[in-house]
Amino acid sequence: MTGPATTVTTVPDTAPADVDAVVAAAAAAARPWRSTAWDDRAHALERVADALDAHADRLVALAAEETHLLEGRLRGELTRTTFQLRFFAGVVRTGRHAGAAVDHADAAWPMGVPRPDLRRHVRALGPVVVFAASNFPFAFSVAGGDTASALAAGCPVVVKAHPGHPRLSSATADLVHDALSGAGAPEGVFALIHGTDAGRQALLHPAVRAASFTGSIAGGRALFDLAAARPQPIPFYGELGSTNPVVVTPAAGAARPGDIADGFVAAVTGSAGQLCTKPGLLFVPEHAPLLDALAGARLAATHPLLNERIDRGFRDGLARLRRVEEVEVLSAADDGDAVLLGVDAAVFARQVDVLGEECFGPASLVVRYRDEAEVVRLLASLPGQLTTSVFAEAEEASTPYVRELVDVAAERAGRVLWNQWPTGLSVTWAQQHGGPYPATTDPRSTSVGASAIDRFLRPVAFQGLPDALLPGELRDEPVPPAAARLVDGS
């Protein structure tokens, strides 16, 4: 790895008056976009995906230039991004997101008072500010998961561009804007702004109803605090930091040392370790052959990091870990940057505040534990996580120890994996990408998968309304007829 070479072209910050205009336009678009039929909204998302696919070569070239990420990775990420837009189109078409529930009037309702006719659905919150991430210039940026799910929910979106890829951001935004317009979406439903102050101004604008963020703990917490301190506080979905611990049982460490070491090195160095799901902690039994395999692992030099700030942060993080005297280098790339560190569990336990903190980039800490009780205790002492993984042998699945490990893992994380590395992140119905603080600022939410749409919706109940005034999915003859709903509790 060498330091970032190219100088990033800067794009001027959006002026305060322009931020105001953008948010005002988003507010004006809120009602027509929310009222757009599910099928038309889905169609608009598909047109955005088509536009990005049609310009894949140009977008990938721009992304490679601005982020140093490799072309293969970027192409895969763009495929994932357009899949995600189409996936949310599918989510909206099912109508399941609407959470429609119909309770007919019931004079004999055992509450002691007759039950009125009550019908509930969810409604778009209103304009959402999306703070784009640096490390996924497609999937967590301008047209990424937050934008897709907020638009799918019926919310206008104002994206605050990440300064790490400003030209890609602008190019993507132009395509998104034109595709939405072409599909008949209201003007103002999508916009891009640049600059830290512009982002803060948008977040504090009274017309904004929610915000999402992917990035550092410090940056995310500062924005969370601003959102919470508004005269009208708004939901803030921040994905901040996670070390994604991986526990290897003695049996697994003995049976598969080579496979586990290879998989670990690949997970730590892929995309130069710049993934929110990179395994930053590996708990390994001491005296295991796995330790030899890790010490002998060959780490290839990685490509330059995303930008100077990330590069500096990585070097600072590494220095912080290495300041702990007992931490040693197990293995390193020739240029010394990609690195596996090692430490005893007893030292880790004493300095968990320092050693348990995320170091974003191609490094990870291997923690040698003595016994089962120790690793359970350590896992329980960690802060909230996006993921926790257990590598164990199949026959261990029924042991009390492994059951305990999985329960403690689920207590601290949003996703628990079995003999798999956490770096892959599939976009599916059941996916959960979130977790207790500081993994996210809202453990009830996910930023990936079908449920991501729920972040931008709120319920409204209608009591005694005539059919003509009800949202389509709540009518006695529902529109569309196939809308998923819960009727009288069934």
Place this chain on the structure above:
Amino acid sequence: MTGPATTVTTVPDTAPADVDAVVAAAAAAARPWRSTAWDDRAHALERVADALDAHADRLVALAAEETHLLEGRLRGELTRTTFQLRFFAGVVRTGRHAGAAVDHADAAWPMGVPRPDLRRHVRALGPVVVFAASNFPFAFSVAGGDTASALAAGCPVVVKAHPGHPRLSSATADLVHDALSGAGAPEGVFALIHGTDAGRQALLHPAVRAASFTGSIAGGRALFDLAAARPQPIPFYGELGSTNPVVVTPAAGAARPGDIADGFVAAVTGSAGQLCTKPGLLFVPEHAPLLDALAGARLAATHPLLNERIDRGFRDGLARLRRVEEVEVLSAADDGDAVLLGVDAAVFARQVDVLGEECFGPASLVVRYRDEAEVVRLLASLPGQLTTSVFAEAEEASTPYVRELVDVAAERAGRVLWNQWPTGLSVTWAQQHGGPYPATTDPRSTSVGASAIDRFLRPVAFQGLPDALLPGELRDEPVPPAAARLVDGS
């Protein structure tokens, strides 16, 4: 109405060391309670309901003494409260709250990367602090909706007693505690604490994972701010303030002046106006016969308010409204306390900050509007509401004006009613008791109805886990077999 007569017996504040012990016990109970089978958890809730029913006479007498509320109202409230506990038992038994979703592995998943086996359910957040309300000593207090839904979710509960009914709180807590113990629930799963400082201490305890509150904007916002400023912020569900506007169309005002006036007076003065859903604003066409009916309405003297603080707050609120020169008295009870005030819409529009604020107690403001556009504009200018009601004639349901009214109402409120007063609040599957700030601090949540349980749950996804390690409802052979789940998106 005369001022509160009885002196409330005070109960000593819980000492800091005792608060710590209570929260530590709740934390220790979190895992066994979360792991309790749905059916056993449901059974425990039903035992609590049975215990309250069995002691109804004693509880109602205590409540009447401490709150001045009338016996009939209190009996109805207790019925509602025990119904609610049984209702949540039923919710848990369906398993629908678990949000189980199973995505089988799919090598051909169109994301470009094979889909792993992913299975998601929700998991109890952990210990919850419930700040009890003064105005519903049963339904929103010690064994009220927040406690019922948090226990149903699998969370231990620490209730901070409202100082307005300390002896009832203690008596209720003893019954709840014993019933839970008798049903085999773990020790520590439920406790009561007293005192403002004790409540704050519990809210800030690192083991606490969520909190709920029903009360004033000032009190709720202060606690919300504390919860958000914690090193690990937690969800805070505050139900704060709402004026619950009611709009009467010219046609309805002309057709049913007597009925509407009578219903309005009953809604404003029932329980001496101490309901979070009391209609505090009535928008009426000027020159309507309804205005004469309101001016001629006979308001009975009400019973004393809940406590001295509420009484003082009511008098201050009334004085605030009457300081606006153009506000006049339309009608008042003989003792001058229950009162309907009147003002022109133009004045209201100019002073919406003062006149649109909640005045908790037996008073309401009648706003005379000139035309349809004016009332839509006023409604849109109000802050977030728990409810908004429209009184109109059946044939108006298809008019653009009424459609617009209902849409603006849904934009600002959590529940929209048609020709019904908002004071009744049924506990059902589709109920939504919430709304944009300041009605609540979290517009995505409800404190009444089946979905109230969702506030205390967070999702966890399991990737590639063997059946033996999965929660029952996620297994290939689900336990219980009837658990509601979403399989591969259907």
